[in-house]
Amino acid sequence: MTPLHLAHHTVSCCAGDGLEALRLALRNGTSGLRPYRIEGLGTDTWIGEVHGLDDTPLPAPQAGFDCRNNRLARRGLAADGFEDAIRRRIAHHGPRRVGVVLGTSTSGILSTELAYRQRASEGGPLPSSLNYRGSHSTYSLADFVRTWLAIEGPAYVVSTACSSSAKAYAAAARLIHAGLIDAALVGGVDSLCFTTLHGFASLELTSPEPCRPYDAARSGISIGEAAAFAFLERPADSLDADAVLLLGCGESSDAYHMSSPHPEGLGARLAMEGALAQAGLDTADIDYINLHGTATPNNDSAEGHAVASLFGTRVAASSTKGVTGHTLGAAGALEISISAVALAEGLLPGSVHTRKLDPSIPIDYVLASRDAPLNRAMSNSFGFGGSNCSVIIGRAG
């Protein structure tokens, strides 16, 4: 694949707003997770919440889109001056030549969950304030962002559970390479809701402690929320050495089980091989792997074995979900941004909360953050339904 330029990117997550907060959390190993009781279940877990969303409704022209997920999207767009920068890029390319491809798993379903609770306590119909199209609809995220930024090009939401926003990168790159657009706003936004908190608890996949990826005693995920955005375009003739390029994406299906990964990580391996093939790279060309690493026993085992079978112990790898939590449909884009920060900083991010590595997974797992020269990184994202995506990015120089 011809490389594309991540001309701008930014994130908002429980570690803070913007790349500087993220960089500090990664370098210092600070976790944004905090304890949380799932009311109604009495289940104790930890979550990665973005604070202040309850007090920041969308302004009047976009009030129809108001919901937690779109508030988080707006919060993300505002970080790092991202919105101002890409408004200039949109004007440069022309609004019809810019696409919007974003990932989410649950969109604004929280609004409907709360409306059902109000209906249950008061009887009668759903409250008239519930706007299906602006909140609940899977597309509402891209609808809001496209409207907010007055983009007029092709758009859609990718919703493949926890691989959603990684696959958004792959899909946007295809649209650019097919010539339908010249640039794309890509990324993902997923926000806390009862469906995922209760759903993962029902599968006994939420951890009672902060998640411990690849730990021998790992006990499940810490659900987080995040907005992560990037602006993809064809690279200029000359780029700074620090510029980050999208080099390749690989996608596959497990064809195995709806909520368990293939035990040997066969689908995960296919996705990683696909990304290497599209980038025209060999395993030796990768300097860091940001693992999906959710900290469930099955996921880390399956992914770890796939990584070990492909890379052996030659490549440093870590999961950063101890810092951010598992941000589900936003995880792909969030962790591509984390990988981009790692490349720009020359930083191998450590694995917060992981204490004793699982000895049955033979990979070079990074426990404590350290400096290292990095040229290329792979980010893995795997979702329910057996949906897998690996993305490779690299420094321009």
Place this chain on the structure above:
Amino acid sequence: MSAPVSLSAWIEGVGLIAPGLPDWAHGAAVLAGRDAHLLAPSVLPAPMVLPPNERRRASRVVRVALASGLAALEQAGMAPSGVAAVFAASTADGHNCHALCETLASSDQRVSPTRFHNSLHNTPAGYWSIATGAMAASQSLCASDASFAAGLIETLVQIHATNAPCVLIAYDAEYPEPLASLRPIPDAAGISLALGPRPSPRSLARLDIRLGDGAATRLGTPSLETLRTAIPALRGLPLLEALASARGGELNLEYLAPLSLHLTLSPC
């Protein structure tokens, strides 16, 4: 300004399930005007490709997606295990969503694990790959009422990128009340297109698409036009009408304002 970019593919097979259009053979006769359109609820066959347990529990979105997708590939003579798939729908399983929200609003808030994984937008894609053994990439996307055109674009873009066949599986199904009042979709329906990068002896037509801004093509039969606008997946019916009547030509599918999707259909 340079000419708009056009992408092309060959239609190798069609799957159709809609109210009064039980499959592509019967639906084509109706769309071509040879048979009358008699409104009847969509018939969703049990997905025989799933194991008995899963088959019994398969939701309406899973049934319509699998049945129409497999029909398209069968007509195309393509083995499902080797074909990339694009699933396009305006939402996930509405009945499951309602049941989940009711549970979360009740005194006993324990949800079933099956309800949870069936709440995903990509549940049909997951069952599809499990049923067919397809380990190729599959996409699950949503663009609300524009989901059919969005899926068709993604399918042709994938064919452009891989030079390999790809199947579009566009489907939707209804919500129960009270959500049905907010998002009225009258029934389940699906349109699937098995598309290839080059002509074959089975090719039905060549399809060229480009972004435009012409008004969406309407259907002449009022009951069909009502379906086109009532069920997002059936925004693709004008394409099937042109294919059924073997006349080809140019048409526009509804997409995201200010865009529409301009199609040129050339029968083989």
